[in-house]
Amino acid sequence: MKVAIIMGSDSDWPRLEGAAKVLKSFGVECEVIVASAHRTPDVVHEFAAGAAERGVKVIIAAAGAAAHLPGVIASFTTLPVIGVPIAATPLAGFDALLSIVQMPSGIPVATMAVDGAKNAAIFAVQILAVGNENLAAKLKEYRKQMAEEVAAKADKVTKIWNEEAAKA
Template identity: 45%
Template sequence: MKVAIISGSKSDENIIYEAKKTLEEFDIEYKVYIASAHRSPEYVKEIVQKVNSEFDCIIAIAGLSAALPGFVASYSILPVVGVPVDSEMFGLDALLSITQMPKGVPVASMGIGKKGAHNAALFIARMFANQDETLKQKLLEYIKKEEENIRKINEEL
């Protein structure tokens, strides 16, 4: 099981990092591509065509008029998870560009920025867990640990 992370700009490194780190925690294989739907559409298409045969799903990260997730979803039947970046307008432009897809081309949007990238990886772990008992256990542990951490914070209050 492999994830392709495609990001619209190298400047979103810290967002990409969040997705990578989380996928690694779940031992999910990934590869990162930087490619802009607007400035390199043919290259995105090449990447997507390669991804279509070698990967199982796609994380697409983009800001502003964030066309990348929708563009990628148009050329693939893999599940595409979009992460809006807060480049301007506190991310509202990217959020609307990613969520308001027309009927027929699904993109699954996460929240804006780092937390969205982290959750994109988690969401994918959930998708893969259906066929992977180890992953399932890891997710259950992740959830358990989250709660334990919060319980601990309260003991120390």
């Protein structure tokens, strides 16, 4: 099982590194590439057209501004593509969000929140888990751990509040 992460610029990596770490935590292999839909279209085409042959099952594609990269990737493959809009302009990612979410009929791209790379990785794992019981079990454990973390935080806040209320 492999997920590819492609971004239009190396400046996007700090926002996408968390996705690679999430994938690694689930034991999912990750391929990472920087290629621009506008500046290196041949590299993008080669990457997308050959992804399935390299064992890639899901592609996470991130881009800012006009954000054409996820859609271009989707046009060259039948693999699931998850788009991550990047806040790279004064529009704070809204331009990228609209560019990714407004794909033409027949070429879908799942769209995450602006800078939502971690959710893109989790969604990729969910897609892979459909056919993998081990990964599905890891997702259930992940969700259980999240719930336990929230409960611990709730207990902490309740304790702080009760201590403050007792002082009043």
